[in-house]
Each structure stands twice: as C-alpha cells, then as structure tokens.
Amino acid sequence: DQQVKQNSPSLSVQEGRISILNCDYTNSMFDYFLWYKKYPAEGPTFLISISSIKDKNEDGRFTVFLNKSAKHLSLHIVPSQPGDSAVYFCAASARNAGNMLTFGGGTRLMVKP
Amino acid sequence: EPEVTQTPSHQVTQMGQEVILRCVPISNHLYFYWYRQILGQKVEFLVSFYNNEISEKSEIFDDQFSVERPDGSNFTLKIRSTKLEDSAMYFCASGFLAGVGEQYFGPGTRLTVT
Numbered sequence: 001d002q003q004v005k006q007n008s009p010s011l012s013v014q015e016g017r018i019s020i021l022n023c024d025y026t027n028s029m030f031d032y033f034l035w036y037k038k039y040p041a042e043g044p045t046f047l048i049s050i051s052s053i054k055d056k057n058e059d060g061r062f063t064v065f066l067n068k069s070a071k072h073l074s075l076h077i078v079p080s081q082p083g084d085s086a087v088y089f090c091a092a093s094a095r096n097a098g099n100m101l102t103f104g105g106g107t108r109l110m111v112k113p
Numbered sequence: 114e115p116e117v118t119q120t121p122s123h124q125v126t127q128m129g130q131e132v133i134l135r136c137v138p139i140s141n142h143l144y145f146y147w148y149r150q151i152l153g154q155k156v157e158f159l160v161s162f163y164n165n166e167i168s169e170k171s172e173i174f175d176d177q178f179s180v181e182r183p184d185g186s187n188f189t190l191k192i193r194s195t196k197l198e199d200s201a202m203y204f205c206a207s208g209f210l211a212g213v214g215e216q217y218f219g220p221g222t223r224l225t226v227t
Contacts, residue, residue, distance in 0.1 A: 034215060043117070043204050043218035044156065089156065099144055099208070100158040100169050101216060
C-alpha cells in the first residue's frame, strides 16, 4: 500500500536554515492532510494539518503547502532548530473513508547545531 | 495539556496468549482509534470506534482483535491469541471530529510476542 509516500528517508540541515519535507499521495479522495513528528519510544505528535480546500497553512515556524494537481504536500520549518530533529510523518484521510489515517513511511530530520 | 495515556508501556507475552492493551483517551474526544507500527514499517490503521461501536476497521483487524470501551474513560484493544507477527508498537489515538479532524496519539505499548 503506497497511497502516501515520503521518498526521502532522511534529511540533514544546518540550524537556522529551512527544512523542507516532502510527501506524495496517489488517492485523489484524500481531502485532509496532517504532519506528525515522532521521537523514539514516543507516539506521533500532531504538528499541523491542511484541508484540501486550502493550499497553505501556517503555524509559527511550520508551514504546510498542498499542491492538489501534483498530489504533493510539503512541510517547511523555518528556522530549523536542533530540537526539531525527529522522524516526520505525513498522513492523509478521506471524508468518505471514515476516520482512518494513512501514513507515509517517515523522513528522519537531523538539524545540526 | 490533556494527553492520551496507554498502559502498559511494554508487554511481553507468549504466542497463543491473550493480551489487553489499555488506553485513556482525551476526555472530551468522541472518536477513538488503534494503530500499530511493526519495526521498520509504516504506522498502520487498525480500527476506529465511535458511539460505542466500530466505525471502520482494516483487514489487519481480524477476528483475533476486539475493542471495547468498558466505562467512560478507558478504551481497550484485546488480541485473543497472539502470534509472533503481532509484535509491534500499538498506538491509541483520539479525536474530537471525524474525517477532517486531528488525531492525538498516546505514547504506545510495545508488544513482544515470544
């Protein structure tokens, strides 16, 4: 099941620079998208979400962009901080498919001081 | 800040035994979920629960699995006869809205079946 894909397993950026994490999806019925952050031995922590009626949502240092025609979303973190180092998952849901989230495989972000 | 809690944090059991994983969702949430993550794999949806009944389940959630909300606060996942391949992190989540709402995850229970 590859409905949600994160093609970069890891990303390394310098503190203060921008981190861009990418996610692609194939199911055109998805209408809500979320980003979660996960530390080892912890559960996913909700970061930010976006509805398919929008193309951008911003919350502090985090901005999610949605390109529906390309079935692509991205998470921008500006400026990146060492505490942002974690695994980031994108997830998607479809209103007509109940409440289930379909997750990507995750991208490990390392922010170097 | 309210959070989802799960117990135990780690459960070791022998193949064929029954296990019950426990969760306390956020108190004003109406939707409850179980997900699992096998080591090195994606987080996978198991089941969602609303208004005291299952609203969605995946093909992983076969007859060996059941969920229950025995009182106003707990939400449990039972695996009747565990198999080696049930070894995984099991995450409980809860949400206030359906379909377009955020889901908030607990810290997980690591289940090891030997």
